[in-house]
Amino acid sequence: MKCKKCQSDDIKVIESRDVADEQAIRRRRMCNECGYRFTTYERVERPQLIVIKHDGTRQLFNRDKLLAGLYRACEKTPVTSLQLEHMVSDIEESLYACGDQEIGSSKIGELVMQRLSLLNEVAYVRFASVYRRFKDIASFEKELSHIRQQNRMLKSDLVED
Secondary structure (H helix, E strand, O other): OOOOOOOOOOEEEEEEEEEOOOOEEEEEEEEOOOOOEEEEEEEOOOOOOEEEOOOOOEEEOOHHHHHHHHHHHOOOOOOOHHHHHHHHHHHHHHHHHOOOOEEEHHHHHHHHHHHHHHHOHHHHHHHHHHHOOOOOHHHHHHHHHHHHHHHHHHHHHHHHO
16 A cells, blocks of 8 residues: 555554444554555455346446435435445345345335335335336325335334334
């Protein structure tokens, strides 16, 4: 590793800590030549996931694209960035755990929908309106009644426990 400022390779690690649910290590480094400090991240390299889109095209899974979509869905809601980061990490872990390198976009969408419905109803409906491509008010109302039914079942399960 070389210093980004002076190109020296005389670098030392001054601090290390786990980040991203212990999926990465954040290291603070310092150049012994010029004193420049910078941060690096180390994470286990996994095989690339390929997303099969609805039209049959394939593209690499992009965590940032998923996160950006969730940020849009969660605008002006009390959902925090940390909650979204955890959700995306959880979804990513689920995708790797299934063992397939190629995953349909519908599977990713369903994983997002499951988690969003528990996190925030408004964000869920926003995401669902784009994901499910609502054509009219009736399909939108149908999705809302589906959410209400799920919430009633969850609440009754919690009361029974």
